[in-house]
Amino acid sequence: MTVERRPSPSRSRRPTIKDVAEAAGVSRSTVSRALTGRGYAASDVRERVLRAAAELGYVPDVMARTLKQQVSRSVGVLVSDLRNPFYAELAAGASREARERGYTMVLADTSLSAEAESEAAEALVALRVAGVVVTPNSSAVSTYLSAHGIPVVEVDRQFAAGSTDGVVVGNRVGARTATSHLVELGHRRIALFIDETDWTTGYERYQGYLEALAAGGIKVEPELVVSSGWDVADSRRRALDMLRGPDRPTAVFAANNVLAEGVWRAIGELGLRVPGDISLVAFDDTPWMSMVSPTVSAVSQNTYGLGATAVRRLSERIEMPEADSVTTVLNVRLISRESTAPPPEI
Amino acid sequence: MTVERRPSPSRSRRPTIKDVAEAAGVSRSTVSRALTGRGYAASDVRERVLRAAAELGYVPDVMARTLKQQVSRSVGVLVSDLRNPFYAELAAGASREARERGYTMVLADTSLSAEAESEAAEALVALRVAGVVVTPNSSAVSTYLSAHGIPVVEVDRQFAAGSTDGVVVGNRVGARTATSHLVELGHRRIALFIDETDWTTGYERYQGYLEALAAGGIKVEPELVVSSGWDVADSRRRALDMLRGPDRPTAVFAANNVLAEGVWRAIGELGLRVPGDISLVAFDDTPWMSMVSPTVSAVSQNTYGLGATAVRRLSERIEMPEADSVTTVLNVRLISRESTAPPPEI
């Protein structure tokens, strides 16, 4: 790490509405009316004000405006982990929609830590954001924000269904479709890699898996359901353990892109052939899945759209605070690629 | 897309410092002193105030505080494209560092559009952010923000070197190392895929490429330097054109992860073998590069650290506005994998 030094400049005071008023020879009220377009302002005066503002480089102070109006034009977005392409894409979608609707986005990466999550929530309350989009880790955030009168939209996962809006994907259907695909190919020993099975997204995907097995008349084998941690390293380790075992599964359904990555790496390290030795299907299509060889079949969700839809819902909620809460379910689709085939002959 | 409806709750007024004062039976000034810890407050009074604040769920209004103090605790982060893992990771690093330093992060995805970039910059000025970290697309943003007295740190790319701080990686060295690696393996026809060659990052990488060729006594062939667009599709198309040609290069150096992805896809589509037919090395190591087969050699930059360092620099700058501006250069390293080998015999 190298460092170079150079001299630096200084600065002055920021122009306020008062400065603009003096420059244009009118009162502050008139400037405000001319700039915001609310209320009367003769066209020549308006023009004079606009010119003065432009010359001074005047930018209205959002703090003061929000203080007065008691409502800001920014929304908070709380995601778990920006390094995960899923959340990054979701944030990107939220960002575009926010900009289009004239909102500023305040984003915090909560790193899967409950502490960071509540810290961030408090910061958003302090900022008097107009609303919050969150990928929640517990019901605490939504409850807290709602108690402060801040509209919340839960996205991807949903803890406060019934009291707050939600935007999720068809987790159960997606998981069932993916698992059924394996069943139809003739697989009977189908492992599930999943982060957790009790709440919201994880629960739904687990149920979808169970439903597909049931429909295929297959008994669930608990040792084939792996509750892995949240990172690639952990998932890889668990996959190594399972796939090295004597009667390993003939197929794996990985319930998210991180777990899929771990499983994929483990498969590669063990020298197993896909789909010859083992089939793999993932929930959440990520770029690498169409780049590796063989390409990986995946349930694709419109992640960008998820973020955009959440912000759209939020903005509707802000405009109609009393309307019934709504859960929007985006559809998913299975993209069948090269990683799935009938099980090997015994 | 399905939608479910449910009834919803209502809300009340947010507690202010005045409410806390009344509840605790003291004046607003005392509450302020008790909560911020600045100035006198008897310990029993302090406790009473704290209890009252907690009971009411009081959260100080950042707007009012900032308005009064004329300095906010939030920083703006402007990145080009959150869907690109590079920027996502950079933002994640910035986010962590910002949180650690007690700053709220306002993030905008400028989508490579100059319009969105200046809109976002204006929004940040309006928000009176304490400083801005930006991956600039032109010198306009830095100039604009600096003119408003807002400290700026340019990260990844640098347009305003000399007047604002910068945090970049060793682009020239990295590009030279990558290209030299190919030269040492015996390659003579080495293509460069790059977005642009005139400014900052692109220029440096181009120079590194040229230096390595010069050191190897290889003449530059202009038709081997491809100025591709910014997306995978474009890069793929350009790569298809070049690699289908009669005397295609024996190696490609792709100057960023997006271009590398395009080239990789093109190589796969043409059925060329890596590294048998063609070697590939990329600038910017991305997860897929260690997942595909063969794995792709890459110049790895600490992207997360880049974001974190930029925010750290910004925070130092905010504390010492008059200090000399500094450019920090983070080192990179070549990770040699399976995609590089001597050129095929002719």
Added chain:
DNA sequence: TCCCCGTGTGGGAACGATGTCACAGTCCTG
């Protein structure tokens, strides 16, 4: 002629928090 109304403008009170200042006690010291 008087009044009313529409149009355009300025004055001033909020919004919520902070921090200076003044004042009232209490304690200590000479």
Added chain:
DNA sequence: CAGGACTGTGACATCGTTCCCACACGGGGA
């Protein structure tokens, strides 16, 4: 015991903006 030092508290101005209200002006109808 007087006077200063120190502690604790409340009143009040302030930040930049908005917006309600008052007012001024001119024209038109009664």
